[in-house]
Amino acid sequence: MSSFSADWLERREPHDRKARNPAVLEALRRCFAQETSVTIVDLACGTGSTLRALSEFLPRHQHWRLVDNDLGLLARAKGAAEAMAVGPRVTVTAVDLARDIETALDGPIDLVATSAFLDLVSQDWLERLVTEVAVRRLPFYAALSYDGRVMLEPADDADATIVSAFNRHQSTDKGFGPALGPAAVGELVRRFDRLGYEVVQGLSDWVIGARDPIFGDVVASLAAAARELVGVPQATIDAWVRRRTGLAMVGRSTIRIGHRDVFARPTGATGAPGAAGPTAGPTGRR
Numbered sequence: 001m002s003s004f005s006a007d008w009l010e011r012r013e014p015h016d017r018k019a020r021n022p023a024v025l026e027a028l029r030r031c032f033a034q035e036t037s038v039t040i041v042d043l044a045c046g047t048g049s050t051l052r053a054l055s056e057f058l059p060r061h062q063h064w065r066l067v068d069n070d071l072g073l074l075a076r077a078k079g080a081a082e083a084m085a086v087g088p089r090v091t092v093t094a095v096d097l098a099r100d101i102e103t104a105l106d107g108p109i110d111l112v113a114t115s116a117f118l119d120l121v122s123q124d125w126l127e128r129l130v131t132e133v134a135v136r137r138l139p140f141y142a143a144l145s146y147d148g149r150v151m152l153e154p155a156d157d158a159d160a161t162i163v164s165a166f167n168r169h170q171s172t173d174k175g176f177g178p179a180l181g182p183a184a185v186g187e188l189v190r191r192f193d194r195l196g197y198e199v200v201q202g203l204s205d206w207v208i209g210a211r212d213p214i215f216g217d218v219v220a221s222l223a224a225a226a227r228e229l230v231g232v233p234q235a236t237i238d239a240w241v242r243r244r245t246g247l248a249m250v251g252r253s254t255i256r257i258g259h260r261d262v263f264a265r266p267t268g269a270t271g272a273p274g275a276a277g278p279t280a281g282p283t284g285r286r
Contacts, residue, residue, distance in 0.1 A: 006047055006076055011214055013049045016115065020053055020143050021202035021261040028141055028263050029057040032110070037061035043097060043104060043114040043129075044068055048077030050115045050143070055088060058111075062088035067104045069096050098125070098176045105132050116144040116259075119170060119184040122177030126184065130191040139265040140192070144204055146170065148182025149258025150222070154247065158240040162222050165232045169225035185260040192264040199264045206257040210248040218255055219244050 032038055038059050042050045045066040055062060066077050074092040081090040095104045105112065112133050118126065133140050148170075150163045170181030180187055189199050208215050223241050226232045247253035 006073060009046045015206050016049055016144055017053050019204040019206055021204045023202050024200050024261040024263045025057050027200040031139055031265055032058055035059045038110045039063045039108055040111045040113055041065045041067060041105060041109050044117040045077050046073050048080050050113050051081055064088050064090045066090060066092045067095050069094060101128055101132060109138055111139050113141040118142050118188060119146040119181050120174040120179050123180055125176045126187055134195045137266045141263050143261045144259045145185045146182060147185055147258045147260050151256040153254045156240060156243055158236055161232060162226050162240055165226035165229050166222050169229055185262060188262055196267050197264040198267060201260055201262045204259040204261045208255045210251045210253045215248055
């Protein structure tokens with residue numbers, strides 16, 4: 001599944017890469033440290049950023065099964081993987097994840113991964129996913145799930161209104177039913193906890209400076225979400241955008257977007273990710 005343009009996914013990738021939580025990545029690495037090969041299914045793979053971010057933390061011999069419903073993104077992801085100096089083996093599969101998660105997880109798998117995706121899905125869909133992963137006793141890595149925190153500096157009187165509207169919009173249907181939005185990580189962790197999985201989680205925030213190329217995109221995204229909801233005057237949104245943009249033009253604004261990463265593995269799996277502690281602290285990135 002992907003409703004995002006390849007251009008946006010490529011421009012945000014450096015921020016995603018910087019933000020991924022190192023303690024969670026280390027837990028992933030330790031889980032497979034004694035293995036010589038690994039097969040990974042990447043759900044909603046987009047242009048393949050998860051592959052590029054995780055390849056150095058996994059055994060040398062890797063087979064990535066990239067899953068998305070966008071044929072154009074799948075082609076880009078496969079091409080980028082094949083261009084890597086020491087590239088993994090890659091296959092691509094077009095699947096409508098909203099309807100057919102089971103097909104995406106068919107066959108031999110060692111790890112299920114996804115990035116910037118779970119906050120878009122519904123509670124029922126997440127339950128299906130966790131059930132399918134747990135039945136197969138698979139480790140699961142989910143990065144960059146939005147957790148509801150947006151911090152803007154310097155403060156503006158309309159910040160709270162805009163952020164509240166954005167969070168409400170995040171809970172609307174994104175193609176999987178009413179989205180979990182900021183509640184996604186908590187729901188994911190609770191489900192895996194109940195199933196006896198060991199879970200490592202940590203912050204993976206974006207920190208976007210005024211001169212950052214995607215600063216305007218983030219402001220526009222916050223404003224667009226507010227515009228789609230009833231109850232926020234257009235004049236309030238437009239004035240907020242002008243003030244926030246004006247501050248950025250003189251280098252006086254930053255935005256922190258809160259995300260969390262999670263690595264969950266069934267008890268008794270190889271390695272010991274839980275040794276890093278149940279929750280990693282802030283990493284000061286993104």
